[in-house]
Amino acid sequence: MITAPVHHAQPPHWQRLWREAVRDPRELLRLLDLPALAATLSDAAAAQFPLRVPHGFVARMRRGDAHDPLLRQVLPLLDEDRVVPGFTLDAVGDGAAGATTGVIHKYHGRALLIATGSCAIHCRYCFRRHFPYAEQTAATGRWREALDWLRAHPEIDEVLLSGGDPLSLSTARLAEFTRELAGITHVGTLRIHTRLPVALPERIDAELLDWLAALPQRVVVMIHANHGNEFDASVDAALRALRDAGVTLLNQSVLLRGVNDDADVLAALSRRMFAAGVLPCYLHQLDRVAGTAHFAVDDASARDLVATIRDRLPGYLVPRLVREIAGAAAKTPV
Numbered sequence: 001m002i003t004a005p006v007h008h009a010q011p012p013h014w015q016r017l018w019r020e021a022v023r024d025p026r027e028l029l030r031l032l033d034l035p036a037l038a039a040t041l042s043d044a045a046a047a048q049f050p051l052r053v054p055h056g057f058v059a060r061m062r063r064g065d066a067h068d069p070l071l072r073q074v075l076p077l078l079d080e081d082r083v084v085p086g087f088t089l090d091a092v093g094d095g096a097a098g099a100t101t102g103v104i105h106k107y108h109g110r111a112l113l114i115a116t117g118s119c120a121i122h123c124r125y126c127f128r129r130h131f132p133y134a135e136q137t138a139a140t141g142r143w144r145e146a147l148d149w150l151r152a153h154p155e156i157d158e159v160l161l162s163g164g165d166p167l168s169l170s171t172a173r174l175a176e177f178t179r180e181l182a183g184i185t186h187v188g189t190l191r192i193h194t195r196l197p198v199a200l201p202e203r204i205d206a207e208l209l210d211w212l213a214a215l216p217q218r219v220v221v222m223i224h225a226n227h228g229n230e231f232d233a234s235v236d237a238a239l240r241a242l243r244d245a246g247v248t249l250l251n252q253s254v255l256l257r258g259v260n261d262d263a264d265v266l267a268a269l270s271r272r273m274f275a276a277g278v279l280p281c282y283l284h285q286l287d288r289v290a291g292t293a294h295f296a297v298d299d300a301s302a303r304d305l306v307a308t309i310r311d312r313l314p315g316y317l318v319p320r321l322v323r324e325i326a327g328a329a330a331k332t333p334v
Helices: 013-019 025-031 035-041 041-047 070-072 144-151 173-179 206-214 231-245 262-273 301-313
Strands: 097-098 110-114 158-162 189-193 220-225 247-252 279-284 320-323
Touching: 025 035, 097 144, 097 189, 110 144, 144 173, 173 206, 206 231, 231 247, 247 320, 262 301, 301 320
Parallel strands: 110 158, 158 189, 189 220, 220 247, 247 279, 279 320
Antiparallel strands: none
16 A cells, blocks of 8 residues: 655745744854954843844844944843833833733724734844733734724724734734724724834745735734845835735834934935835834843934934935833824
């Protein structure tokens, strides 16, 4: 008797790339010919918030450049160990704004769902690096609590999927949620906050695009790029595919010392993202989260930077300089 071979389904290409991401800071430095920087690493910070960066993102870093702006965003440094007054575990008041499991309700007409705690890339300035994802993830329990809360609040017309990164979930898991969301007719807009089109553009595959194109809601994808060097041909292709699926593309950046606190860099970022079909929306002042103080730029300098780029760029390419204040009714202009 001849037994037919068993063919095991292969995981999607993006999931394989996810698993192959660099997780050892010293390995990252070896890949970039920067072994001497190992003396600046914090093992404690890497243990608390582990390094994760896809190889494709590493390939956009400049080899041998200790000040590379992409490297600075992901490398766990001794600077993170400093205890700085005013830098706390929950700088934006997520805990106080929790409405039910995985739902954060801060602003009128909008609700944010913590879809997952997973990200393809761990940014050192992340404002949720201390967030209790194990207890506060909307996808737990097949989204039931989040969906029940949305049904009970007809004033909510926009749902934001955040995390973590919601696109770290399988498309099937995302579709599970949106099938139920389609029956909540007062929700007209679905906004997805994601770093993956930039950090892991392979995630924007045919299955995901088919799902997005079929959604009944208006769909906004808010990507997150802080420097023009984060864009390459693979990112451009992913963003073009999202536009072709009918998605509105916006960007939010964080103003980071040593990364983009320069008018030339910010202007170049706006031009580069516009070339990729993305409009700048926000330039965030740093959320004052423990471990991130070395990224902070003072408000006066931030305003000067935005004034300079406003003189150089058309208005639609100038992001709004804002900060998030716990308990405020909206993002606060700086």
